[in-house]
Amino acid sequence: MVLYNQDVLDFSPLESGLAWLPFCLAFLPGVLVAGQLLPRVGMRTLLVVSMLVMACGVLMFSMVEEDSSYGSHIMPAMIVTGLGFAASLPAVQNAALHGISDHDAGLGSGVTTTVQQVGGALGLATFAAIALGGTHGSHTVESAGASPSTAYASPSAWPP
Secondary structure, X not given: OHHHHHHOOOOXXXXXXXOOHHHHHHHHHHHHHHHHHHHHHOHXXXXXXXXXXXXXXXXXXXXXXXXXXXXXXXXXXXXXXHHHHHHHHHXXXXXXXXXXXXXXXXXXXXXXXXXXXXXXXXXXXXXXHHHHHOXXXXXXXXXXXXXXXXXXXXXXXXXX
């Protein structure tokens, strides 16, 4: 979304960074509400609901097109995704540490955080490799035959 904001919507790097504020601002209420709901509804229910909310946000992102505006398309998707992501974190942490003794809780928490970080890095590396794989040695979407706005707005327009 950063590149979409800069290349398609002509945001400056600062504006593109500030455009993520709604995601960050939605994060706090998501975590606070999840913390209140977790003891009431349980971790499985909270995980399912928060993942569905996050999936709705990602679906909203997938509907962004070349002529989409920030206020009507991108910002609402950021808010929904941020709420869902934040609401999932207490349940994920609780599920990861469920059944671990107090003595091993620190180790379990560290392993969970490490797996999250490594998983994120591997996921990013995988998607970057897939996205750049069809550029035939060049690192621009233009060299693959697609304009930046088309490539960013529609994954189906990405090179094979």
